[in-house]
Amino acid sequence: MSEDSPLIRSLRTAVEAAPADVPLRLHLADLLLQAGQADAAVAEAAVALQHAPGDGEARALMARAMGAPAPAPTPSADPPAPDARTGFDWRAAADQVGDVLPPRFVEAPLTADGSGDPEDAAAWDVDTPGRIRLADVGGMREVKERLEAAFLAPMRNPELRKLYGKSLRGGLLLYGPPGCGKTFIARAVAGELGAGFLSVSVNDVLDMWIGNSERNMHEIFRTARRQAPCVVFLDELDALGAKRSRTQHSGLRNTVNQLLTELDGIDSAANEGVFVLAATNAPWDVDIALRRPGRLDRTLLVLPPDAPARESILRYHLSERPVENVDLGKLVKATDGLSGADLAHLCESAAESALLDSARTGTVRMIGMRDLLAAARQTVPSTEPWFASARNVAMYANEGGTYDDLITYLKKKRKL
Known part of the structure; x- marks a missing residue:
């Protein structure tokens, strides 16, 4: 047929x-x-x-x-x-x-721990102990001294810590205007401790499905405990741990509750070797329960870079650019009040000016003080809006002296 x-x-x-x-x-x-x-x-x-x-x-x-x-x-x-x-x-x-009919049974691949949920495999990446140290942070002597006294010295001296009954419970909250190096300082602390670094933002935790946000928070801390010593860095804490009284979404409130549970630990030894650092531009929006003793109970103000820090930042951003006759001392004085991010933008603007000039004239020229000072005059400090908001908080909501450091700075700069 x-x-x-x-x-x-x-x-x-x-x-x-x-x-x-x-x-x-x-x-x-x-x-x-x-x-x-x-x-x-x-x-x-x-x-x-x-x-x-x-x-x-x-x-x-x-x-x-x-x-x-x-x-x-x-x-x-x-x-x-x-x-x-x-x-x-x-x-x-x-x-x-085999190429005509599909297999009758298909088994999902197992994860490394045999749990059978491939979505969780290597979900959280812990950076290996870095080479960044506090010595790599230019200037900021007062910040380094506070870090040493409140955080690093007790951890480096277990015998003295035991003698004085000093507890390692609790974490450190870095706050201040944006672009002033809070994340870099957190990495430097991890380097000083020889610990891994696990950076967490609100996008890493929040999930549209009920229960997944809390699960993500738990998995983050479980990963840190498994890979201790480890620094857990909670970036944008005002979003991740916002005040529950102002939060209408139940998922956000439950996430804050889970974070409180993880900070406390299941028992006294649960968080051994896990060091928690957090950063925020708006500490007044952080849930008050996160800042009680035993949690994020130490607070450190990170201000715009001082003169030595500005010199170090400018030198770094100009080191691989064609420059000539740059008076760093004069440039440092002209950039008072600028953040680290502002200084990086200043150097970029000066390089752009020299590049365009070279393109117009057909003759390549170096970046000089004229370009840098012109860029400095055009750069508006990005920290000013933050200080405008922080001034009101420092004046009318300084319960318990939380913002005494901020008030001292504002008075010194005659902004209060």
């Missing part, structure tokens, strides 16, 4: 209407085999075997379609396994129809 036989077409239609009818499908397979369409016959026989795995007629038809009897097995590391009753090589048959 030919491929276009009316009988074959009729049987195909009947099989499509009754796909589980094994005898009907085998009759179609037999006609296909007689018509010389062995591949199509194999496919139909394989489907019949899916519905009736023990059907002898289906096995025999499959064997005929594939040219059985199968050759005698040859010695190998993985010999075929023929059926004891028919001598049919099922493994060879499966290889033949």
Whole structure:
């Protein structure tokens, strides 16, 4: 019979209407085999075997379609396994129809810990202990001294800590205007401790599905405990730990509750080797429960870089650019009040001015003081809006002296 036989077409239609009818499908397979369409016959026989795995007629038809009897097995590391009753090589048959029929069972890959949930595998990356130290932070002597006294010295001296009964519970909250190096300082602290660094932002935690945000928070701290010593850096804490009284979304409130639980630890030794640092531009928007003793109970104000810090930052951003006759002392005085981000933008603007001038004239020239001072005059301190908001908080909401450091700075700069 030919491929276009009316009988074959009729049987195909009947099989499509009754796909589980094994005898009907085998009759179609037999006609296909007689018509010389062995591949199509194999496919139909394989489907019949899916519905009736023990059907002898289906096995025999499959064997005929594939040219059985199968050759005698040859010695190998993985010999075929023929059926004891028919001598049919099922493994060879499966290889033949593998590209026609999908596998009946598909198993999801397991994670490294065998949990079977591949989405959680290596979800949180912990940076290895870095080479950045506090000595790499230019200037900021007062910040370094506060860090040493409140955070680093007790950790470096376990014997003295035990003698004086100093607890390692609690974390450190860095606050101040944006662009002043809070993240860099946190990395430097991790470097001083020789600890891993796990940076967490609100985008890493919040999830649209109920319960996933709390689960993410738990997984972050579980990862840190597993890879201790580790510094967990909570960036933008005002978003991650916002005041629950002002939060309408239950998911955000539950996330804050989970963070409080993780900071407390399941028991006194749960967070051993886990050091928590957090940063925010708006500490007044952080839930008050996060700042009670034993949690983020130490606060450190990170201000715009002082003169030594500005010199270090400017030197870094100009070190690989073509400059000449740059008076860093004069430039440092002209950039008082600028943040680290402002200083980077200043150097970029000066380089852009020299580049455009060189393009217009056709003569390449170096970056000079004229370019840098012009960029300094055009750069408005990005910290001013922050100080405008912080001034009101310092004046009218300084309960318990939380913002005494800020008030001292504002008075020194005559901004209060």
